[in-house]
Amino acid sequence: MTVEETNLKDCFVIIPNVIKDNRGYFFESFNKAQFETKTGIVANFIQDNQSQSSKGVLRGLHFQVGTFSQAKLVRVIQGKVLDVCVDLRKKSPTFGKHFSLILDAVEHKQLYIPKGFAHGFLVLENDTIFSYKCDNYYNKHSERGIIYNDKALDIDWGFPEEDLILSEKDKRLPTLRAYLNE
Ligand SMILES: Cc1cn([C@H]2C[C@H](O)[C@@H](COP(=O)(O)OP(=O)(O)O[C@H]3O[C@@H](C)C(=O)[C@@H](O)[C@H]3O)O2)c(=O)[nH]c1=O
Numbered sequence: 001m002t003v004e005e006t007n008l009k010d011c012f013v014i015i016p017n018v019i020k021d022n023r024g025y026f027f028e029s030f031n032k033a034q035f036e037t038k039t040g041i042v043a044n045f046i047q048d049n050q051s052q053s054s055k056g057v058l059r060g061l062h063f064q065v066g067t068f069s070q071a072k073l074v075r076v077i078q079g080k081v082l083d084v085c086v087d088l089r090k091k092s093p094t095f096g097k098h099f100s101l102i103l104d105a106v107e108h109k110q111l112y113i114p115k116g117f118a119h120g121f122l123v124l125e126n127d128t129i130f131s132y133k134c135d136n137y138y139n140k141h142s143e144r145g146i147i148y149n150d151k152a153l154d155i156d157w158g159f160p161e162e163d164l165i166l167s168e169k170d171k172r173l174p175t176l177r178a179y180l181n182e
Contacts (some may be wrong), residue, residue, distance in 0.1 A: 060120015
């Protein structure tokens with residue numbers, strides 16, 4: 001696997017070694033020792049999640065707070081997404097900045113998103129299956145979010161706004177400024 005830095009500190013793109021033969025392909029989707037050596041991050045993932053979505057679904061921008069804050073290692077098993085994360089660590093030099101990349105089932109890239117970041121993705125192909133590891137358990141009461149189209153974040157989703165499909169919960173999320181003033 002190869003690890004690439006992003007514009008956001010502690011946030012990495014992981015590019016696996018995909019081995020192809022006449023049967024198909026094989027790759028190690030997670031190798032703790034290699035992950036830790038190449039990123040310098042000690043990962044203790046304890047929950048795996050999987051979701052399926054249609055084209056146009058936007059999930060996010062989500063995070064958990066306090067003792068339930070989560071680092072995530074995200075990837076696409078089938079289909080394609082635009083994946084986005086936002087640095088919400090108040091003391092970070094890249095506070096409020098975001099990183100985005102395409103995750104698909106062709107390159108099999110992964111994104112490591114540290115604690116203190118918001119995360120979301122826009123689904124670009126029907127029947128996309130998204131999978132991620134978390135280093136903390138889900139906790140309903142610790143869930144927070146920022147609205148995906150917050151002008152202050154300036155995220156280019158590159159998709160017609162009227163075609164987006166969001167959960168009722170996600171439609172009501174606050175801007176970053178409103179969240180910080182809560
Ligand atoms: C995230 C999560 C949800 N749930 C439940 C709550 C709800 O009934 C149902 C669907 O939850 P949501 O609508 O929050 O699912 P979703 O919008 O897919 O939430 C996910 O979005 C992406 C962008 C992330 O980064 C994740 O951390 C997570 O927040 O699943 C769990 O039981 N465990 C979990 O870990």
